Amino acid sequence: MDERKKKILQAIVESYIATAEPVGSRTIARMYDLGISPATIRNEMQDLELMGYLVQPHTSAGRIPSREGYRFYVDALMHPSQVSQSETDTIRDWILSHRGQTETAFNEIAKMLASLTHNFSLAVSAQGTESTFHYLRFLPFDGRRVVLVLVTKEGAVHNSIITVPEGVSALELALFAEKMNNALAARPLHTITQEMMDRLRQDILIDQSFYQNVWSAIQENSTTEYQIVTDGVGEMIRQPEFQDIDKVKQLISLAEQSLQIARLVDIPMHAAVHVRIGTETGTELLADYGMVQAQLYHNRQVVGTIAVIGPMRMEYARVVSLFHALQKEINELESRNK
16 A cells, blocks of 8 residues: 555544544545545545445445554554653552552553443453352243343353243243342352252242253352453443444343353463453454453462454544553653562
């Protein structure tokens, strides 16, 4: 790609990141001093579209970056963003207030990252943890089968397919789920016994084998290989993409499947900070999103992974710079303490 196309692509990506509005040639000519006319810019944009770096969402609209356009921007055009003194102070205060408290630190780092980036964030501890009951629900599957959705306080979502005895209505299943949710909230899964299940079924007469299957599904998921903390759904909903109610539902579904995302980010990385865009994440769940992730070290040991997930037009330069600043502050603190 020649230099002129690179400058135009960079201008389009950065303009779209800032405004969430398709970018036209006149906008580029007005806002960026490229020394060329709107007509020339328009021709270059058409070439960039043919090369796969831009797409035109509507016939009369400007262009927006494609996944390949964002990838080229991150790899070849992006410049480090300046981390403000206020952001540095927030990171430093978080580090200093959690020295020697790895578990507490992980519980709060997701909140800090969500606040700084205005995106969904998660922190995944390398240490496994005991799972705690949050709620369950039954969703229709086919015929006499339902999907049992079990959500834990740690953010894991487990799905099991269970056969429902003949004659049991959706209302009875909903009542049973409500009864369980009230009785078992915040209880470690491994402490939920068959006796508890028997007491819960006294008012709702469903065949005992159904209760046995529900209890078995709970026990199968009584521990998880990760400790997961998430935050930022409220921050992300304020972004323009989520004026659409279907997008909000998709975001809530994404937040409920944090265990699946944790498995995606819990991989060794060659780079200190790693950017994955759309389907590069390895799941259709994140096809419309971008993800920046990094591993955190303490005494040269990996203690977990942090990640920020946002719309595909997220501020990659700023998030990457924040992660580098976080790692730098942690390293400097450890050097001072040696």
